[in-house]
Amino acid sequence: MELKERQLEIITAAGEILTEHGLAQLTTKRLASKMGFSESALYRHFSSKEEILVTMLRYLAADMDKRLRQAIQNAEDPVVQLKTVLSNQFSFFKRNPHFLIAIFSEGLMEDSKVVNESIIQIMDIKKSYLVKVVKKGQADGSFTPGVPAEELVHIIMGSFRLLLLQWWFASKSFDIKQKGEKLIHNLLTLIKLKK
């Protein structure tokens, strides 16, 4: 990630606008105003608004990938790994709520191909880590083999996303970490094998 300082400031400001006002309000006017300079100055640092969005997404994707890798490295037990990965994700979104827009939109709102592809890529990264962990858990008898790993991950990710959506929609008024832990516990209750 070869990001200049000013570029980082801009995508941070863009993130704050997303968090506070939503995607529709992320305009060049508003962004420039938040940065304290004119709209045209934006184009000294990015060639287009699309590039700003894509840069922001890629930056976050890189950060997320790093976090996921670490979360898996620090444990051996698949149950612990799964807990850590999911818990970690909730922390991430708690700190970067604007990123939720990316997760939810996923091709619905943005006409831009490049933006959409960046978003898909992020989802794929997440999925691949989860599948890896679940497969391992099925192999060592921690998780139920009754449902294929990909399908289990689908169920996990789906309920995960829905919780985040509800959180966003409730204006982030409840503690996402706490409800997240409860969801993780419930999911584990369903997929863990009793020994």
Place this chain on the structure above:
Amino acid sequence: MELKERQLEIITAAGEILTEHGLAQLTTKRLASKMGFSESALYRHFSSKEEILVTMLRYLAADMDKRLRQAIQNAEDPVVQLKTVLSNQFSFFKRNPHFLIAIFSEGLMEDSKVVNESIIQIMDIKKSYLVKVVKKGQADGSFTPGVPAEELVHIIMGSFRLLLLQWWFASKSFDIKQKGEKLIHNLLTLIKLKK
């Protein structure tokens, strides 16, 4: 639902635009063009674009409510009821893919309060039916009592929504009914009690 014929035509056309081009492309210009008349003619039938959206959503909500009630009435066994309700939903969205926008957006894209509230209402209707069925299933020993009914429904709806999202995003290229049935089967595998 006191809908005039022309109004129904308009919300149907709006639905087709949503399906084919997405929410951002649902403009008065495009809608009027699809209807074969001028933009201003729209305002003979609706007072605003917002009213068109809300009418469309309310129409959907009423239809969905009717379908869900019937689906539950025709069976006694909670397992069959759950299967029917979900299967029914997949059929519905297969026939009315534009309403997926409602399911996905949920307050993210629309600035309008009225629109958002209509969307929430739809989700609440769905949820209440599912909770009813799941609670019954837990009471008669069909489903696991290890996870509260509301939380089970959360997991069901979350994975359900994600599948629909993927279907939309894949340009409806795979058979949603088939994958839906598989998901239902997987979910039941997880929540059914062995007797």
Place this chain on the structure above:
DNA sequence: GGCACGTTTGTGAATATTCACTATCTTTAT
């Protein structure tokens, strides 16, 4: 030290386009 020269980062005005919406006229059906 002073000076020409290029780069970076900004400004303010102007661009074309799109949007939802409206005032005013005309057609059409009953």
Place this chain on the structure above:
DNA sequence: ATAAAGATAGTGAATATTCACAAACGTGCC
């Protein structure tokens, strides 16, 4: 004749982007 349903031709506001230009700063040269 009347009222509903349409067409024409506009409105103002918002959008992303581009333009010519300028202040500040560093760098090499005499």
